[in-house]
Amino acid sequence: MKAIFAAVFWVMGALAARAASCDASLPAPMALRSADIVENYQPTLQICRAGGAEQVAIRRMTLKGEPALLLADPATLTTKLERASCWTCADAEESALADTRMMRAIVHSAEAPGLIHRTFLNNAGLTHGDKGGAYFTGDLCPSRNPMDRAFLATLAGKATPISLSISGLWLKHHFADYRWLLDRQAAGDFAITWTNHTYTHPYRKGVAEGANFLLTPGVDADHEILETERLLIANGQTPSLFFRFPGLVSSSPLMQAVRRHHLISLGADAWLALNERPRDGSIILVHPNGNEELGLKIYAKDAAKGALPSPLKPLDEAPP
Numbered sequence: 161m162k163a164i165f166a167a168v169f170w171v172m173g174a175l176a177a178r179a180a181s182c183d184a185s186l187p188a189p190m191a192l193r194s195a196d197i198v199e200n201y202q203p204t205l206q207i208c209r210a211g212g213a214e215q216v217a218i219r220r221m222t223l224k225g226e227p228a229l230l231l232a233d234p235a236t237l238t239t240k241l242e243r244a245s246c247w248t249c250a251d252a253e254e255s256a257l258a259d260t261r262m263m264r265a266i267v268h269s270a271e272a273p274g275l276i277h278r279t280f281l282n283n284a285g286l287t288h289g290d291k292g293g294a295y296f297t298g299d300l301c302p303s304r305n306p307m308d309r310a311f312l313a314t315l316a317g318k319a320t321p322i323s324l325s326i327s328g329l330w331l332k333h334h335f336a337d338y339r340w341l342l343d344r345q346a347a348g349d350f351a352i353t354w355t356n357h358t359y360t361h362p363y364r365k366g367v368a369e370g371a372n373f374l375l376t377p378g379v380d381a382d383h384e385i386l387e388t389e390r391l392l393i394a395n396g397q398t399p400s401l402f403f404r405f406p407g408l409v410s411s412s413p414l415m416q417a418v419r420r421h422h423l424i425s426l427g428a429d430a431w432l433a434l435n436e437r438p439r440d441g442s443i444i445l446v447h448p449n450g451n452e453e454l455g456l457k458i459y460a461k462d463a464a465k466g467a468l469p470s471p472l473k474p475l476d477e478a479p480p
């Protein structure tokens with residue numbers, strides 16, 4: 161009996177040691193780190209195996225001089241950064257992943273039936289999730305205003321799952337607010353899913369939507385996607401599989417760009433400031449970046465009345 165226990169503890173110890181030594185994520189920074197410390201950042205599609213585990217590598221990079229991978233779990237949709245040397249990987253075709261929940265979510269979110277305006281798509285992508293709660297998404301678009309810490313603090317619980325759509329320019333100019341989020345997460349208040357909200361988040365007031373946001377002439381969609389991921393990784397966090405278009409405005413070619421990078425386009429069916437009411441399974445959208453107080457007020461009022469679907473669920477659970 162003793163020997164069995166010893167063996168079990170040895171295996172558990174070995175697994176824990178492996179998990180610790182394979183983790184390639186960088187520690188939380190004390191000051192903004194440049195994206196340049198994430199070198200050779202490239203999209204890839206590989207199936208990687210270690211022990212009995214199987215993961216999908218969607219990016220490769222060099223971190224602190226060592227090859228590393230951004231890995232997605234094809235069943236749970238969670239992501240992690242690990243040292244490449246811990247995995248045995250082989251190039252994969254999308255067809256080899258067609259039956260996975262991950263690939264189904266990516267492909268389905270890139271379809272946009274019935275959403276076509278004359279020149280653009282509005283709110284294309286995943287707009288509603290699995291029932292039994294709701295999904296909190298807060299967009300951190302570039303802003304001159306400080307983040308609404310007081311509002312976000314009201315969400316704190318036992319690792320309350322929240323999704324924050326981060327733009328590169330917001331992170332660059334709001335490091336103290338970003339660091340506050342990491343500290344609250346480390347304290348166990350939140351579990352944050354980082355959604356890609358593009359690097360520059362183009363927007364010009366008064367310009368028609370079909371030529372605004374990511375449809376602004378000259379925008380490099382690949383750079384907008386990949387550079388945001390690099391900056392987030394440089395600053396100690398892990399990008400998720402989710403991507404949200406600025407203004408929820410896109411086009412078929414842009415949807416295909418997101419799909420090509422193996423991300424899931426995320427819309428919303430309860431943008432509170434637009435008076436969209438949340439229901440069971442709703443993807444709720446507010447802006448805690450100081451630019452849209454109305455949505456936060458509606459959220460707080462609904463929460464006080466018990467009028468929001470609960471509990472809040474991790475975004476990874478939203479796709480079918």
Ligand SMILES: [Zn+2]
Pocket residue numbers: 299300301357361405406407
């Ligand atoms: Zn935005």
